Amino acid sequence: MVRAVSAHEVAPTRHAWTVEAVNLTVKAGKHLAVNGLDLTLGTGVHGLLGPNGAGKTTLMRALGTVVKPHGGLLRLLGTDATRGRELRDLRSRLGYLPQQFGYYPRFTVRDCVEYMAWLREMPSAAVPAAAQRAIERVQLADRADARLKSLSGGMLRRVGIAQAIVNEPELLLLDEPTVGLDPEQRVRFRELIRELGADSCVLVSTHLVEDVVAACADVVIMNHGTRVFQGLPADLTRFGETHGIGDSPAERGYSHLLMQHRSGR
């Protein structure tokens, strides 16, 4: 049997950046949580760092097309993410793990992952195999038929990661994926996102500076809804060699950049 290659798979990329935001503003309630953000992200693993209330989750929601931007330009995978007409095709190529992962407690792990694959309009015939593969990638194969209410917090987080990667998205957004994971699982998670980042754009929002330094090729630091820094993890560590407070060079670099931004305001 010769495998058919769809036109979609061989189509040339027509966009320079997977994520392109120019002067983006997004509201959380009445508050402008993302305020004039310029951001470009290409293929690879990107880490999003920032203090509480910096606008990370709101930015992730806007990128996940879950909230509508208030102003500015947002292009995802080359399509305008603010236009309803183009959203359907774009969304089937997105993977998103929200910070609050709402689920029906009586679903099994497999039900949940298959349901999300169906919602992202994967062809029905491909869904069971894709779900099994996603579950195996987060090491939950032995609990695949357990109900979600019987799982621990870290396992639920892994179900969330599995549902986000089930459709092999070109843009994968993970909002605090490492919360509740044990150290061994965190190491495995880093391996997984490095694998995924080889041919798609992965954006990981987190509080853990060491996760970003270990797994990401690019670091974005946000504060008060704007971008403070974007560069290599090595640059962050270099800042930390001489300045800042913290236990590791990367943490010192992070705190130094934030302090510099605050005093500059």
Next chain:
Amino acid sequence: MTAHLPAAALAAYAAGDLGPDNAASWTVEVHLEGCAECRGQLGGLTGPPLRELLGDAREAILQQARTGPRPVPRRRVRRFLQRWTDWSMLAWIAITGSAVVAAFQLDRTFPDRPSLVLLLAPVAPLAGLAVAWSRRANPSWEMLAGTARAGLDLMLRRTLVILATVLPLLILAGLALDRNPALWLLPCLTFTAATLLLGSRIGVPVAAAVLGGGWLTAVAAVSFAGGPGPTLTAAPAEALMRAETMPGWAAAAVILALLTLLRADDLRSPANWR
């Protein structure tokens, strides 16, 4: 794929003379994938060491199939329920059901008063619609709102499920009250379509609140303004839902439903979730 592979090419491939870097091996492999006859010939041409290896691999695969995890059975009913229902709506469907039953009991006890079922019927599906698109009442809204099916697809599924649960109840109530249930089914559809259309602009929960609340307050206000006594029997809900007004309701339902379909792109926008 009309001709078969020349024997020389097949023999060279079987002997391993065509390496992966030789472009000729690609044509051989593509042909072999689709041609059982040539595969059979290839089997005859391979040497004993390769055959032994294949035999071992076959044994190992079968062994694993026997001892490994069993295939997951297909669960069609479960999958059907998953795709058509949303568990967060169940509670609201139950509340709507009880409200209709309560209104029915009141109508039976006080038959000379304006019918409460008639008042409630057009807006009965609105609570379920509001919950299906609510950020607060639906904990998985963030998972649903960003998927490809959020939009017309989910909207039609949710609406059908709500109508399929609410309408039979209203039909039963109508038959038990000795009235024609068609009198309120059409207004019910009109209000549902209006909620979805308005919802594509201001968010479905807000639209449901505006239309449902508007209907109930308008009818109540007109009833009270008419004062007590014989005017009550000609209450506005009864006046609006007569056999003569039905073509109007039907036309409104069709027009609103068509407009909703035309605005399907807006239904995909995250602004529908409130």
